[in-house]
Amino acid sequence: MTYPFSIHSDEFTGKRVLVTGGTKGMGAAMVERFRISGARIATTARSEPDDVQEGVLFIKADISTSAGTSAIADRIDREWGGLDILVNNVGGTSTKRGDFEALTDEDWQTILDVNLLGAVRLDRVFLPDMMARNAGAIIHIGSVSHLLPFANSTLAYAASKAALRTYSKGLSKVAAPHGVRVNMISPGFIETTGAQGMIQDVARNQAIPEDAARKLIMDMLGGVPIGRTGMPEEVAELAAFLASERAGFVCGVDYVLDGGTIQTV
Structure with a gap:
């Protein structure tokens, strides 16, 4: 894996970092970023x-x-x-035919467990020790869906990320006086391998080139000005910056990283 940006190889030397869901996509990129910057990474x-x-x-x-x-x-x-940096990256949902009414109680509980309660549980484990040492950083990975929800079966996912945003803000207030910073990143359309698969599906179903499929998805989100x-x-x-002393x-x-898709907040 060739990392596309210049980094300092000793930036996170001595830091213990956990990135959940780090075997693919954004998680894998964050794992690599911390690894090549000298961190002990899990x-x-x-x-x-x-x-x-x-x-x-x-x-x-x-x-x-x-x-x-x-x-x-x-x-x-x-x-x-213990840990010095915790990145709660795990998240996701599955889609079902129909709108919000297609979601059962079990669907809602599963989505909340993955996108909200997983982070809550890990924070509850690792934050007290960070606070006792008066040092640490926690980063929650959200989604612009909490600002751009659809009324289909992805609504539960959007709601879970909205809850994560509120939780993250509240947690930051109790952690900050003890030297621990809690922040959130809400990405927009990031071209992970999963997103590439979606682009390919749209291209195949619509019988259009992948570039046209990519633009179609971008337009469905309201456009990406960049x-x-x-x-x-x-x-x-951005995760590395938020975890560093520079931040x-x-x-x-809650940093919205979406190329300008969200016009106002």
Whole structure:
């Protein structure tokens, strides 16, 4: 993997970093960014990847469950004795035919467990030690969907990310006096492998070139004024900044990283 931006190889030397869901997409980019910057880096996923980057501690766990959170906490405590930086990146949803009424109670609970309660559980485990040491950073990865919700079956996902935003802001107020900064990143249309698959599906279903399919999706979101999709590494750069000492006065912020899609907030 060739990282597209210049970095300092010792920027995070000595820092213990956990990025959940870091085996693909934005998570993988963030894992790589911290790894090549000198951090001790760990990541999680529900299934073990075919290959794990050298030097990356992989923990097989489902953070949407209490048992998964406990497995992560136990392994981190055993290997490192705590964390300096926590990036709650895991998130996602599945779509169903129909609008909001197609979502069952079970659907809502699953989506809340993945996109909100997983982060809540991990913060509850790692934040007290950060506060006791008067140092640390927590970053929640959201989505512009909480500002741009649709009335279809993705509504539960948008609502869960809205809840994450409110939770993140509230948590920042209790953590900040103890030297821990809590912030959030809400990406727009980032061209991950999953997004590329969606582009290919649209191109195939509409019988149009992939460039046209990409533009069609961008237009459905209301347009991307910057004129292109985002790169996972651009999310990783913002995460690295928020985790660094350069962001020492940044606290309780939700950074919308969407190329200008959201016109007003």
